[in-house]
Amino acid sequence: MSEEEGWEAFVKIRFAENEGEPFCPRCACSALYSIKTRRKWKCKACNFQFSVTSETIFASHKLQFRDILFAIALWTNGAKGMSALQLARDLHVQPKTAFVLLHKLREALGTLQHEQGLSGEVEIDGAYYGGYVKPSTRAEHRRDRRKLANQSGKRRCVTVMRERNGRTRPFVCSELEGAKLAPTVIGSGSIIYADEAKSYDSLHALFEMRRIDHSKSYAEGEISTNQAESFHSRMRRSEKGVHHRIAHHLAPYANEMAWREDNRRVSNGEQFLTIAAAGLHHPVSRQWKGYWQRRKEAA
Ligand SMILES: [Zn+2]
Numbered sequence: 001m002s003e004e005e006g007w008e009a010f011v012k013i014r015f016a017e018n019e020g021e022p023f024c025p026r027c028a029c030s031a032l033y034s035i036k037t038r039r040k041w042k043c044k045a046c047n048f049q050f051s052v053t054s055e056t057i058f059a060s061h062k063l064q065f066r067d068i069l070f071a072i073a074l075w076t077n078g079a080k081g082m083s084a085l086q087l088a089r090d091l092h093v094q095p096k097t098a099f100v101l102l103h104k105l106r107e108a109l110g111t112l113q114h115e116q117g118l119s120g121e122v123e124i125d126g127a128y129y130g131g132y133v134k135p136s137t138r139a140e141h142r143r144d145r146r147k148l149a150n151q152s153g154k155r156r157c158v159t160v161m162r163e164r165n166g167r168t169r170p171f172v173c174s175e176l177e178g179a180k181l182a183p184t185v186i187g188s189g190s191i192i193y194a195d196e197a198k199s200y201d202s203l204h205a206l207f208e209m210r211r212i213d214h215s216k217s218y219a220e221g222e223i224s225t226n227q228a229e230s231f232h233s234r235m236r237r238s239e240k241g242v243h244h245r246i247a248h249h250l251a252p253y254a255n256e257m258a259w260r261e262d263n264r265r266v267s268n269g270e271q272f273l274t275i276a277a278a279g280l281h282h283p284v285s286r287q288w289k290g291y292w293q294r295r296k297e298a299a
Contacts, residue, residue, distance in 0.1 A: 006065030007039055010052045013273065014280040024048055025055045057104045057282040060289065062097055069276065071101055076271045080238045081256060100288050103252060105275060108282040110255030112274075113262075114169055119187035121164040124194050125228035126175035129239055130247025131155035154247060158235065158254050161185055162228045168262050170231065170254035175199035182207075193225050231261050 001009075012020040023030040024043035031044040042049045053059050061068060074090055075082050084099035091098060131154030159178030162168040169185060171178055176199040183206055186192065194200040196213045203209055210223045219226060235257045239246050246253045263271055 001066045001069070003064050003066050006067075006069055007052065009069060010058075010065050010276075010280065013276050014052050014056070016277065022052070025050055053280070055284060057108050057279045057285050057288075059284045061101075063091070063093065063101065067091055067093070068101065071098070072105065072275050072279075073268075073272055075102065075105065076268055076275060078242070080234070081242045081253070081260070083242050096292050100291050103249070103291075104285050104288050105279055106249075106252035106256045107285050107288065108278040109259040109275065110252060111282055112278050113167065113255050113258050116167060117187055118161055118163040118167060118169060118185055119190050120166065121191045121193065122186050123162045123164065123225045123228035124159065124175075124178060124182065124192060124200065125225045125232065126157045126159040126178060126197070126199075127232040127235070128155040128157050129235060129250055130245070156247060156250055158232075158250065160228050160231050160254075160258070162231055164227055166262075168231050168258035170251075170258050172251045172254065179203055193223060193228075195225055231258060234261050 011022060015022050018030065021030060022032060022041055024032065024041075024046060026048045027043060027046045029043050029045035032041040033044065034041055035049075038051075040049055040051045053061055058068060063071070071087060071091055074087060082102070084102050085095055087102065088095040088098040156172060157174045158170050159173055159175050159181075160168060160170045161178070161182065171181060173181065175197055179199050179202055182192070182203055186207070188206070190207055191210060192200075192203055192207045193210050193212070194203070196211055196215070200209070200211070212218070212220060212223050212225060218224060235254060238253065238257055243253065263274070266274075
């Protein structure tokens with residue numbers, strides 16, 4: 001793929017809603033002056049000058065268009081995720097460039113994951129990540145381990161709410177905080193599945209609750225939190241296999257894994273397009289724009 005073709009692919013994806021024809025991101029006007037040599041447009045209505053990445057998460061990108069597309073394709077294929085180091089090697093770019101690009105993609109996917117509420121049958125479950133990592137066992141989910149984990153201070157809890165056969169929304173918070181959050185995320189009239197953890201007792205007043213006692217069994221017919229746990233095991237595999245230390249950026253990693261879990265049966269081609277489109281329809285990242293420049297100034 002040439003750089004020109006890469007740029008054309010960006011134009012198609014960004015302006016898909018207008019059949020690939022560019023329009024002004026400020027006023028939606030499609031009467032534009034084209035500044036071909038600089039791959040820019042100027043709006044005839046409001047004079048705004050923009051490129052295909054203006055006001056998106058890819059604004060002020062350092063990579064070429066085709067490299068960004070290649071990066072998304074590589075990242076799409078890594079079911080457990082992909083480390084920035086690996087991506088940097090594959091793209092022949094600096095690790096920090098790959099690191100920032102991946103975090104921008106995660107931010108876009110995170111917005112996508114969290115833009116809708118959950119309803120119907122929803123499973124809720126918490127698990128701890130980061131800090132001291134014990135060999136993987138089912139016992140990680142048990143309560144006595146949680147108390148130990150709480151003492152180390154570095155381990156943090158991700159409480160996930162997962163609509164059965166629907167969307168997965170992870171939150172970096174304790175199960176108690178997760179239970180407080182639940183009514184703002186889960187629609188009334190929903191049925192909630194949870195384990196025996198006391199944190200969820202307060203939800204009985206608001207929802208129809210079905211509880212599974214994990215000290216006795218993992219499922220009783222329909223009653224289980226298996227889908228929530230399947231998110232946690234994907235997180236766990238990613239933590240061990242790819243990222244090793246995810247505690248610093250736990251929320252973005254959790255969002256990535258939630259998205260991968262929800263799209264596990266979607267074809268690679270479709271996943272690729274969704275990620276590229278999510279990036280091109282997401283506003284400039286406050287956190288990651290100029291990240292390394294800021295760190296240099298701070299040092
Ligand atoms: Zn305009």
